[in-house]
Amino acid sequence: MNALGVVSRRLCAGVAGRVSGWSAHSLRPFAGITVSQIDEEVAKLLELKAQLGGDEGKHQFTLKTAKGTRDYNPKQMAIREKVFNTIIGCFKRHGAETIDTPVFELKETLTGKYGEDSKLIYDLKDQGGELLSLRYDLTVPFARYLAMNKISNIKRYHIAKVYRRDNPAMTRGRYREFYQCVNDRRILDGMFAVCGVPDDKFRTICSTVDKLDKMSWEDVRSEMVKEKGLSEEAADQIGQYVSMQGGKDLAERLLQDAKMSQSKQACAGLTDMKLLFSYLELFQVTDKVVFDLSLARGLDYYTGVIYEAILTQNGPAPEAGEKGEEGVSVGSVAGGGRYDGLVGMFDPKGRKVPCVGVSIGIERVFSILEQKAEASAEKVRTTETQVMVASAQKNLLEERLKLTAELWNAGIKAEVMYKKNPKLLSQLQHCEDSGIPLVAILGEQELKDGVVKLRDVHSREEADVLRAELVEEIKKRIADV
Amino acid sequence: MNALGVVSRRLCAGVAGRVSGWSAHSLRPFAGITVSQIDEEVAKLLELKAQLGGDEGKHQFTLKTAKGTRDYNPKQMAIREKVFNTIIGCFKRHGAETIDTPVFELKETLTGKYGEDSKLIYDLKDQGGELLSLRYDLTVPFARYLAMNKISNIKRYHIAKVYRRDNPAMTRGRYREFYQCVNDRRILDGMFAVCGVPDDKFRTICSTVDKLDKMSWEDVRSEMVKEKGLSEEAADQIGQYVSMQGGKDLAERLLQDAKMSQSKQACAGLTDMKLLFSYLELFQVTDKVVFDLSLARGLDYYTGVIYEAILTQNGPAPEAGEKGEEGVSVGSVAGGGRYDGLVGMFDPKGRKVPCVGVSIGIERVFSILEQKAEASAEKVRTTETQVMVASAQKNLLEERLKLTAELWNAGIKAEVMYKKNPKLLSQLQHCEDSGIPLVAILGEQELKDGVVKLRDVHSREEADVLRAELVEEIKKRIADV
Numbered sequence: 023m024n025a026l027g028v029v030s031r032r033l034c035a036g037v038a039g040r041v042s043g044w045s046a047h048s049l050r051p052f053a054g055i056t057v058s059q060i061d062e063e064v065a066k067l068l069e070l071k072a073q074l075g076g077d078e079g080k081h082q083f084t085l086k087t088a089k090g091t092r093d094y095n096p097k098q099m100a101i102r103e104k105v106f107n108t109i110i111g112c113f114k115r116h117g118a119e120t121i122d123t124p125v126f127e128l129k130e131t132l133t134g135k136y137g138e139d140s141k142l143i144y145d146l147k148d149q150g151g152e153l154l155s156l157r158y159d160l161t162v163p164f165a166r167y168l169a170m171n172k173i174s175n176i177k178r179y180h181i182a183k184v185y186r187r188d189n190p191a192m193t194r195g196r197y198r199e200f201y202q203c204v205n206d207r208r209i210l211d212g213m214f215a216v217c218g219v220p221d222d223k224f225r226t227i228c229s230t231v232d233k234l235d236k237m238s239w240e241d242v243r244s245e246m247v248k249e250k251g252l253s254e255e256a257a258d259q260i261g262q263y264v265s266m267q268g269g270k271d272l273a274e275r276l277l278q279d280a281k282m283s284q285s286k287q288a289c290a291g292l293t294d295m296k297l298l299f300s301y302l303e304l305f306q307v308t309d310k311v312v313f314d315l316s317l318a319r320g321l322d323y324y325t326g327v328i329y330e331a332i333l334t335q336n337g338p339a340p341e342a343g344e345k346g347e348e349g350v351s352v353g354s355v356a357g358g359g360r361y362d363g364l365v366g367m368f369d370p371k372g373r374k375v376p377c378v379g380v381s382i383g384i385e386r387v388f389s390i391l392e393q394k395a396e397a398s399a400e401k402v403r404t405t406e407t408q409v410m411v412a413s414a415q416k417n418l419l420e421e422r423l424k425l426t427a428e429l430w431n432a433g434i435k436a437e438v439m440y441k442k443n444p445k446l447l448s449q450l451q452h453c454e455d456s457g458i459p460l461v462a463i464l465g466e467q468e469l470k471d472g473v474v475k476l477r478d479v480h481s482r483e484e485a486d487v488l489r490a491e492l493v494e495e496i497k498k499r500i501a502d503v
Numbered sequence: 504m505n506a507l508g509v510v511s512r513r514l515c516a517g518v519a520g521r522v523s524g525w526s527a528h529s530l531r532p533f534a535g536i537t538v539s540q541i542d543e544e545v546a547k548l549l550e551l552k553a554q555l556g557g558d559e560g561k562h563q564f565t566l567k568t569a570k571g572t573r574d575y576n577p578k579q580m581a582i583r584e585k586v587f588n589t590i591i592g593c594f595k596r597h598g599a600e601t602i603d604t605p606v607f608e609l610k611e612t613l614t615g616k617y618g619e620d621s622k623l624i625y626d627l628k629d630q631g632g633e634l635l636s637l638r639y640d641l642t643v644p645f646a647r648y649l650a651m652n653k654i655s656n657i658k659r660y661h662i663a664k665v666y667r668r669d670n671p672a673m674t675r676g677r678y679r680e681f682y683q684c685v686n687d688r689r690i691l692d693g694m695f696a697v698c699g700v701p702d703d704k705f706r707t708i709c710s711t712v713d714k715l716d717k718m719s720w721e722d723v724r725s726e727m728v729k730e731k732g733l734s735e736e737a738a739d740q741i742g743q744y745v746s747m748q749g750g751k752d753l754a755e756r757l758l759q760d761a762k763m764s765q766s767k768q769a770c771a772g773l774t775d776m777k778l779l780f781s782y783l784e785l786f787q788v789t790d791k792v793v794f795d796l797s798l799a800r801g802l803d804y805y806t807g808v809i810y811e812a813i814l815t816q817n818g819p820a821p822e823a824g825e826k827g828e829e830g831v832s833v834g835s836v837a838g839g840g841r842y843d844g845l846v847g848m849f850d851p852k853g854r855k856v857p858c859v860g861v862s863i864g865i866e867r868v869f870s871i872l873e874q875k876a877e878a879s880a881e882k883v884r885t886t887e888t889q890v891m892v893a894s895a896q897k898n899l900l901e902e903r904l905k906l907t908a909e910l911w912n913a914g915i916k917a918e919v920m921y922k923k924n925p926k927l928l929s930q931l932q933h934c935e936d937s938g939i940p941l942v943a944i945l946g947e948q949e950l951k952d953g954v955v956k957l958r959d960v961h962s963r964e965e966a967d968v969l970r971a972e973l974v975e976e977i978k979k980r981i982a983d984v
Contacts, residue, residue, distance in 0.1 A: 060548045067541045067548075083611060085651045085849055088635050091605035093648055096659070099601045115911055117888040117918035120580045124572035125606055125637075125664060128565065146637075147626035149668065154569050156606075156627075167574055170566050178577070183606060187630065304904045368566055407598040423785045430596055437598035 090188065096404035101391050105384060106181060113179040121178050123163040125185075129153040135162045135364070137225070137322040142187045156185035161323070161361065161379060169368030174375045181384075202310060204329045205317035206295055207359070209276075212288020213315065216281045217259035219252060225322070226250050231264055232318040239265070264316035270299035272313050291326070298327065319357055326360030327378070333390070356382045401457055408500050409460040411438040412449035419443075421464050425474070429462075432493040436462075453479045460499060462492065545629060571669065577885035582872050586865060587662060594660040602659050604644040606666075610634040616643045616845070618706070618803040623667045637666035642804070642842065642860060650849030655856045662865075683791060685810045686798035687776055688840070690757075693769025694796065697762045698740035700733060706803070707731050712745060713799040716835075720746070745797035751780035753794050772807070779808065800838055807841030808859070814871070837863040882938055889981050890941040892919045893930035900924075902945050906955070910943075913974040917943075934960045941980060943973065 087093060094102060113120075132143055132155050144156040157163050160180045168176070210231070214224050230245050237245075239261055246252040246260070259281075266272060273295040276282045283289060295313060302308045319328045332354050358380035365375035395402050411426045422438050429436040437458065439449055446463075453461055463475040463484075473486040476495060487495045536544075568574060575583060594601075613624055613636050625637040638644050641661045649657070691712070695705050711726050718726075720742055727733040727741070740762075747753060754776040757763045764770060776794060783789045800809045813835050839861035846856035876883050892907045903919050910917040918939065920930055927944075934942055944956040944965075954967040957976060968976045 060551060064545050064548050067545050070536065070541060083849070083851075084609065085647065085851070086609065087605050087651075088607055088609055088633055091607070093605070093651075094603040095652070096600035096602055096657075099603060102603075103601075114887045115914070115916045117886050117916065119577035119885040120584075121577055122575040122580060122583075124568055124574070125666070126569055126572070128567065128569055130565070145628040145630060147628045149626060151668075152569055154625075166566065170568075170574075171576070176577075185606070187632075301904065304901055305908045370566070404600040405598050406595045420785055423782065427786045433596070435596045435598065 097395075097402050098388075098392060100402050100404050101395055102384075102388055105388050105391060109382060109384075110179070110181070116177070118177045118179045121164075121167065121180055122182065123157070123160075123167055123180070125183070126154040126156050127163055127166065129155045131155075131166050131368075132158060132162055135323060135367075138229070139186075144185045144187055157182075158186060159184050159381065161381070162364065164379075165361070165364040165375075165377070166368050168365045168375055168377075202329055202331045203312050203314040203317045204295070204298065204327060205314055206291035206327045207324045208287040208291030208326060209295070209315065210318055212282065212285030212291060213260065213263050216285050216288065217263070218256040219260070223250065223252065227252060227260070228318045231260070231316060234264060234316045266315045267312050269308060269311070269313055270296055270303075273299065294327065319359060323361040323364045324359040325362045328359035329357065329380070330354045331356035331380075331382075333386075353386060354383065355386050356380055403457040405437075405456055405458075406435050407437045407456065407458045408435045409437075409462050409496055410449060410453050410458045411436055411462050411464070412444075412446060413464045414446040415465050416443045418464055421469060425462060425464060429493065429496070434493065434496055450477075450479070460496060462496075542629075542631065578876075578883050579869075579873060581883050581885050582876055583865075583869055586869050586872060590863060590865075591660070591662070597658070599658045599660045602645075602648065602661055603663065604638070604641075604648055604661070606664070607635040607637050608644055608647065610636045612636075612647050612849075613639060613643055616804060616848075619710070620667075623669050625666045625668055638663075639667060640665050640862065642862070643845065645860075646842070646845040646856075646858065647849050649846045649856055649858075683810050683812045684793050684795040684798045685776070685779065685808060686795055687772035687808045688805045689768040689772030689807060690776070690796065691772075691799055693763065693766030693772060694741065694744050697766050697769065698744070699737040700741070704731060704733065708733060708741070709799045712741070712797060715745060715797045747796045748793050750789060750792070750794055751777055751784075754780065775808065800840060804842040804845045805840040806843045809840035810838065810861070811835045812837035812861075812863075814867075834867060835864065836867050837861055884938040886918075886937055886939075887916050888918045888937065888939045889916045890918075890943050890977055891930060891934050891939045892917055892943050892945070893925075893927060894945045895927040896946050897924045899945055899947075902950060906943060906945060910974065910977070915974060915977055931960070941977060943977075 126146060129145060130153070133140070136143070136158055139158070143158050146154040146156070160182060164178070164180065168174070210228060211224055214227060215221075219227050227246060227250060230242055230250060233245075234242055243257045243261060246257045247254055263282075266276075268275075273292045277289060277292045277296075282292070299308065299311075299313070302311055317328060317330060319330065358378070360376070360378040362374055362376040365377060366372045369375075409429060411422050411429065413422055419442050426436050426438040437452075439452070450461065452458070459479055461477040461479060463477060465475070468474055468486070471486070472489050474489055474492050475484050476487045476492070476499075477484045478499075607627060610626060611634070614621070617624070617639055620639070624639050627635040627637070641663060645659070645661065649655070691709060692705055695708060696702075700708050708727060708731060711723055711731060714726070715723055724738050724742060727738045728735055744763075747757075749756075754773045758770060758773045758777075763773070780789065780792075780794070783792055798809060798811060800811065839859070841857070841859040843855055843857040846858060847853045850856075890910060892903050892910065894903055900923050907917050907919040918933075920933070931942065933939070940960055942958040942960060944958060946956070949955055949967070952967070953970050955970055955973050956965050957968045957973070957980075958965045959980075
């Protein structure tokens, strides 16, 4: 595959850039060295580092999570659970199955799949045995899974964390709507061909086009011409195309375009784009989707349609270049495309399994909902406790525990304070704080009468309920809420 | 803490062993080198290795998951989801909140927490920046989280994968019941003290006692005396205690025991054990819990009560040493204990936060249920699809897609075949295979009449339903199932 050839070359170029920063002095001892010798030297150096005590005696312990990672507290988890449930609900509505794969893969499974991004892969330390890396996305492990299990037909979803040695700047802001951009790798490649981009510059010009969401056309053009050595004519022709946005009509027009129609690839992409829009019409979502010739997703494994879901602050899809109050694009929350060649890279006989997929940037969606929750007065519950078993009097710990066990056994979500003699006020305060709607209050009198005082936390109303009827009464009250 | 002192010494010994393998020649060029110089040298070597092309031409690709890891297919995931839902339901019933932490931690966060097991930690490669390790359990990250956020009061559950460089042999077999063993680190330590075990042998003798579930007392005794240098008298005294099993009564008896009562530690543990059993009585679970003096969990951070849940093949808790058909112990599925010192290790001022917890070995529970599902005739559904939109006639793809979109928008879980003209039989077969209960069949006549033929896959009964009433009818049918 041509694309991959280019990729590995770029990887080398990237490395070469850093290599040139070395001093001649440091490089000299390594002349003629082999990989296993390097491994040995590295191991020795790292042992030495371990002996030296890691960070040069800086032994003050740092209480933090690893750079680029975060904990989720219960409130954040409650929001995350809600987001997941919404998304999983959607997948299930469409008849999807789910799978899971390990957090790390053999290093060679990931090698040569991500182009320039490969440098962002987390490798595990060589502790003897296999060379492993943390998964960089869920797509390559999925392709490995399909090839390994000889599966050619599955609709799967997979929710899991992926790992990238990156400094992701979390865009903040309030987002309300999102729309999707669509393009096709074949339309892009065809466009590059008819505009006169040399074959071996496709990928690098493509990654410059990909910056159009952050850079002006002038800057993109300048990078193409000055940094990447593209002719001015080719750049200007690309400029005419990448400003185009539309729907089925645009695909039809480009099929008639004197230049575009010369590329077989572009025509195949445009014909599929027309078909896609006819399906979007059936699903009544054409107002949410834009065919955008400037969309050029980074990853190397895409072979056909590519798309991105972009949140806009307000209202509908923005016009090209528009950055006003309405419809400001604030970032991609999902992206994907067709990757018909990836599974074949794992299959010993190279059998192809066509695939198409989408990846949702859950962290960004989550961060938006978290801000919304912070801004809202509504309390986020972190437990689902339905009833608090409390007492106003001393020495009733055992009775409280007994009633709590009764409720648990009846499937009711119940809590009890662990203290021997908590104050009633602090028990009620806990209900207020954590949103528990009911309190079952025990006292000497209630125990004698065989009743429990059931209190509604919100209305503060209390009623004596027969102990034998308590479970039913709680279930009834909960159902009413 | 004495226990931890031992641990860090052992860790150092491990490194020293490897250091001694270096040749003097290789070490010489590094004399006087600093850590940042090492980092620099390592980076250069690794760049060079990347340039050389990694593994020196060994390019045969292996299609597999990393050793000790596995994929989960949709059927396995369906079972896993059921297990999770049961467990999460239990946590929620008891008012627990959930948190999440990153899959890797700073290496120093994990250092000195696991004793001998530290060698099983997966380290990430030093790619510049922080030294990281994959989490080995969820307890140490939890303690780090508590210290970092100054939390002293939380009831949390956390479901996530942990990573150990181990060769876990998955015990196979059919399990029906499980019971729990309880002990207390203070009772163990007190017992060791009164039996004459020298202070510095506590941990190593403890780990030998821990093997009593797999080895006979004779073998355990022999290891203590011959390998660990314990006196025969001390070993025999230990032998008398570790064969004891019971409940509250045993705790009471040991509090009166001439030898045991000499240990303040043991008495504190026994008094707490009595209290624990009085709570277990309130919760009516004393038939499921055994106070077992031979229980000695490996991890170093426990400070008080320790316990394990052990699956037995059949019926109640086994008598000590019994290995018959009834009540055969087939392995631990959960374990935990009190760790009052761990959070303090992270707190700059050493403030202690008492903690007690349990870890469930979900993989083992899952493997049991998977075998059960395999043995049973019942089909495991991997999707939740409620209705298949089908057609008996050609050229109705668009109509099928339109109806499917209608159902999706109404919140109904629906599937449609992607083929242009699938055979009705293959559409029905798909429903049989994947357990979809209903089929909505479209034909020219139905379209003309404004109806849909709704078929019950199980009974094969069909009825025409007005298109406008289809959603309601499907919801009614689903609710009835």
